[in-house]
Amino acid sequence: MNNTPPKYKIINDPVYGFISIPDRFIQELIDHPYFQRLRRIKQMGLAHYVYPGAHHTRFHHALGAMYLMDEALKVLKDKGVSITDDERLGALAAVLLHDVGHGPFSHALESTLVKGVSHEALSLAFMQELNEEFDGKLHTAIQIFKGEYPKTFLCNLVSGQLDVDRLDYLRRDSFYTGVSEGVVGAERIIKLISVVDNQLVVEEKGIYSVEKFLIARRLMYWQVYLHKTVISTEFLILNILRRVKELTLKGRTLFSGRALAYFLHRREPITTPREIVTMFSMLDDADVAASLKEWSQDEDPILSDLCQRILNRRLFKIELSNLPFSDEYLAQMRQKVEAMGTGDDFLSYHFTHNEVENTIYSTKNSPIRILLKNGEVKDITEVSETIRLLKQVENQKKYFILYPRELG
Amino acid sequence: MNNTPPKYKIINDPVYGFISIPDRFIQELIDHPYFQRLRRIKQMGLAHYVYPGAHHTRFHHALGAMYLMDEALKVLKDKGVSITDDERLGALAAVLLHDVGHGPFSHALESTLVKGVSHEALSLAFMQELNEEFDGKLHTAIQIFKGEYPKTFLCNLVSGQLDVDRLDYLRRDSFYTGVSEGVVGAERIIKLISVVDNQLVVEEKGIYSVEKFLIARRLMYWQVYLHKTVISTEFLILNILRRVKELTLKGRTLFSGRALAYFLHRREPITTPREIVTMFSMLDDADVAASLKEWSQDEDPILSDLCQRILNRRLFKIELSNLPFSDEYLAQMRQKVEAMGTGDDFLSYHFTHNEVENTIYSTKNSPIRILLKNGEVKDITEVSETIRLLKQVENQKKYFILYPRELG
């Protein structure tokens, strides 16, 4: 008899205690350089400027979401739902890789460097590359990821309004930020899921947990993801990259690693995301973080100023409002900012007027269905007056302007 | 009457709930670029290769240690210990800045880039710079930091075997790694401190908590700080920087930001740490992290190989042993490694033989004193048989060798 225990890799996770890697193939995906890259991309970008604990990575989040998927599949199997081994691996891999195409400080990058290509499209491109490398073993995962797999509940679990992605990131982000208001009973909700007509449902006694989940999510948006200072930080980095690209296209050569340089010098839009997988796989937070310091001493006064602000946390002041700003006020503020600097570009990089939006729940994209005790299935808004009411207030925009805090 | 509430900055901290900035001057220190730099230096270097949650920064740790100091001073004041406002600010500032001289991946840096200068000496240099900038307001803090302040208990709290530095990092590191075995009752210990003859003491009923603290610390060393894979990772980065420096001094120009370049090109040892404060203040984890990717495609096969290993987590295999390795075994392993590569340097960068040490408790450096109910003060080893016994086993060395895992 062989006493050596089988490999059973266990990862310490402060959120769930332990995450066991459930399969050899999943371990191989984790070990792949494409996935290892996610170790170097923070889940919450620069939110640590407000919440100093929020340095966790997309690598960690992807492992957490995979863990929840594993738990969810066990629960469904225990309830008699048929899930084949191939489907199990497919669902696990789809979740593990769902963010593999995320770039550094993603929103900024998406709108300047890989304009027009969403991180979902990039994730898919990465998955297709990996599928070739692993001889088609990601076929089912890709179908699930694209929402095309016949057993729809697997797609719902990967991408829907109650998917393991959201369950993990809300739980994890509230843990690392220390915003206890966002804590979600992810494990309870998962124990209460079931399947009816191939769709994911939540049993009736989970209604309060689902309400709590949607309310916590909304709270995390206003208190964390769309926190005034977080918005200010994100637009600062976005403006920096916009300036760098502008200078680059004008012929300047600015400090950067080769992957970042590739995207900075690219004029034409990317047409198929697949072509950039190799270069993109070399890109992470460190490229931007290291360059910021060099750029902070650049000869271009706009670039150096913006970079010094972010390095030393002298962020732009933000005014956030439930109502649109009046044209008069905007004109007046623009004038004031203009007077602070010189040159045409000054205003463009030192004044921002924009808006953010927070949707508590949408019936469109993979809605949350409740399985009543009598066997009926209803949308959460049909059984929860709270969510129905909150839906009225939400979908609201908030408006904001950003300008140098020296303006007072 | 003015209703506007006074400024009372509160930072969310997942470990203690909230950290209030206790003073305007402390806030100014936090806002200073020297301190903001710590946002970009991970507390645990590359330990996240083993514990994926361990991305917290020295910035966060310094805030946490300052919070514990604030609590400790309140407890002592409540017990009738006299502490002036100047001493309070001094102690808070000393703790806040105790690690301000830490570099990226510190051990590696200390032994290659700023050879011969400890991070404590660098922290002191930073504090002296800041003292000038703030017109001498750090005078008391510096005395406390240097251990020269007459009220010794303030020095004990900043640097001793039961200081707020250790209390915070053990608590914080166990939190972020998820190693619950390392959780320390920091807040309980702090409630039980007192002062006798200007020395810090712990009341008798805190003996078990102190035992637990020392045992947890020892456990964190073996299970986390000196974890096999963590050692392997640290020596890999150390070897990479050693190689980079070697190539640079031979005349190669390798990719790097200007601050890192400054240290790579420096031939002569640093004599006074103060001269390098400005350059050092520009250096952080991102410099190394971004350069690694460029170096991974360098023409030097040793450098590119080492960098690819760390990027894709193909670490060296480590053998860790309580006993020294025999000369025969070492010779045999060296021979095997030599056979794998070519060139004189191959062995030097692909085989490491070294040792680590873990001391549970030392009576030398600011020992832990227990205040008995009868008023006597004794060393912890005099009242705890457990610590006395464990001291016997500890102070032990462990020996290790590192070599490419392809060797099998």
Added chain:
Amino acid sequence: MNNTPPKYKIINDPVYGFISIPDRFIQELIDHPYFQRLRRIKQMGLAHYVYPGAHHTRFHHALGAMYLMDEALKVLKDKGVSITDDERLGALAAVLLHDVGHGPFSHALESTLVKGVSHEALSLAFMQELNEEFDGKLHTAIQIFKGEYPKTFLCNLVSGQLDVDRLDYLRRDSFYTGVSEGVVGAERIIKLISVVDNQLVVEEKGIYSVEKFLIARRLMYWQVYLHKTVISTEFLILNILRRVKELTLKGRTLFSGRALAYFLHRREPITTPREIVTMFSMLDDADVAASLKEWSQDEDPILSDLCQRILNRRLFKIELSNLPFSDEYLAQMRQKVEAMGTGDDFLSYHFTHNEVENTIYSTKNSPIRILLKNGEVKDITEVSETIRLLKQVENQKKYFILYPRELG
């Protein structure tokens, strides 16, 4: 110099870590038999039938609320609010004793045994007794408790919609039940309180925390306090005591200790609560719990049946509805229940039709005021659309009927 540390009693509390007794007089109140009695009264009655962890006591809750008061007073003092030593002790004592008049399984007792006397009136009677015993030292505490003290914010903290009572019980009950959805950021809210025109206010940046508090409270009501099975259990114990009193007044002598006997035999209503303090102070959960077992073997079939049900957790079935039950349905159910037993009383004890109510927020009783950044003070409903909307849905009743589960 005397080395013996001053007394500084510290109590382990899983919720806040540690609770320090802040004063000698407070310690004397805690040591008094009236307060020690609270060790024997569960905070949540029989809710442990649903949440097996919920065995914490009113003793523990009172300590927790006192701890939060201590924290709140420190915060206010730090913000420059004037609070004298006498006011501090008064506020601490008022909170400590706010529930001292609670009886076992309180709602049942209040409506059968001490009919017409609220637990607040009883708490006041206890406080007046203690005031005499302690030579008037509770004078300020009593004024604060009665809401008559001129510094209204102290009264708000003891009894209002954001008082330390609610903050502690929500936090503590969610902790012991394991209903993480009810976790409230009590410590954050307390850090954000202030005082304007003698009224308690919350600073603007605490709006989300207040929203979260109100939503968590509402959730705890529906999910815990008004949980179907909890209601069923409470009405069972109420019916048991009602039966016991009825039999006693008919001349039967049933097993009980002397304090319980006193209340069971009392025919006339209590006019001044003070007269019963001595007897009441001998009454706790154990009286009812021990008697239940004896009564479960009583010759009266109704009493023995009801007691066996509660002992062995064969509770009545409950139907809970948002809409009132139709008269037809009620008549039909009554008929079915009647057919199960014999005797006039059977129906009265085996069928219950009643309602429960849950108010998310009321502007009447010590409302929640928000201090805006511009210095204005507004009601939470004026600044939070969420609370305004949720107020619409709430204040709703739910209707329920209870009957033996054998009915199917």
Added chain:
Amino acid sequence: MNNTPPKYKIINDPVYGFISIPDRFIQELIDHPYFQRLRRIKQMGLAHYVYPGAHHTRFHHALGAMYLMDEALKVLKDKGVSITDDERLGALAAVLLHDVGHGPFSHALESTLVKGVSHEALSLAFMQELNEEFDGKLHTAIQIFKGEYPKTFLCNLVSGQLDVDRLDYLRRDSFYTGVSEGVVGAERIIKLISVVDNQLVVEEKGIYSVEKFLIARRLMYWQVYLHKTVISTEFLILNILRRVKELTLKGRTLFSGRALAYFLHRREPITTPREIVTMFSMLDDADVAASLKEWSQDEDPILSDLCQRILNRRLFKIELSNLPFSDEYLAQMRQKVEAMGTGDDFLSYHFTHNEVENTIYSTKNSPIRILLKNGEVKDITEVSETIRLLKQVENQKKYFILYPRELG
């Protein structure tokens, strides 16, 4: 298709989050009056006099231990260990019922009321009764409980030095007392168990966790279970019951319910535990708690004095010492106590001299075996120098005397 979800009972547990009842038969055992009785017996007796949160019950602990068993069996199955359905149910039931024979304030009861019968023997008697009632379905559970089942690892998990009983009670008791030093990584240890030659083993990488478990256990003994005040409380209740029994056997009839009366009046020792199952099943904490209050007003001055002390927490003073007390000191203290009262019995009930013992680890009873990476199995003391050393200090006795605190 039937949409109604299968029953899948989930219990909120603050320690593990949720406990799912894994089987219909297990649910029936939980619903049985014998098991429901455990709701009324506190796990830690009167330890809440020191740790006010410690009111959790044996009911809750038994559920927790069953949960850990369920997890352990899943881990072993995943590692290829063969476990039949019958064995699974047997192991779950054995753990669930392992404490079903515990009486109120157990140590006191065992040495006075059911003299000579251990709670293990009583648990077995209960299980045999239940086995008849459930037509032999507990056959395997009983074999496992008795340690006679051939697959020894199942017996090890129920009763050994690393059984799920200990894992749960250490975790749970540290949770409810708030003694964070006792927190044990129960879930990690369970993930690392395996089976070799039918014996339970722990994989090598679990050594530190096992060390931590043994150290935490030792700490919980000294800091909680054998805390001075806890000892004082336990001996007080023991003396009260001893006095009550003495008075009863002398012919007095004291207040009590019928089950307690049965044991108080019993002169002859119990020979087979089975004969008392029915009466014992009616006995719980409430009997003692309610009677204490009546006895506190008894005519016997010794009894009333002892009862008033426990009700109002005026406990005996305790002197605890590592060394035996000298005969002179004991004689002197006895004399002092004698002088305080009158009558022959006074001394016997107001002075106690006794000892307690704490064993960190014993190699005799189901030792802890470590499975090394090379396949060898060794005792923990052979691979952990820490445990080997701590074993030397432990197994030590501590001596104590108890006397009225008025003595000063």
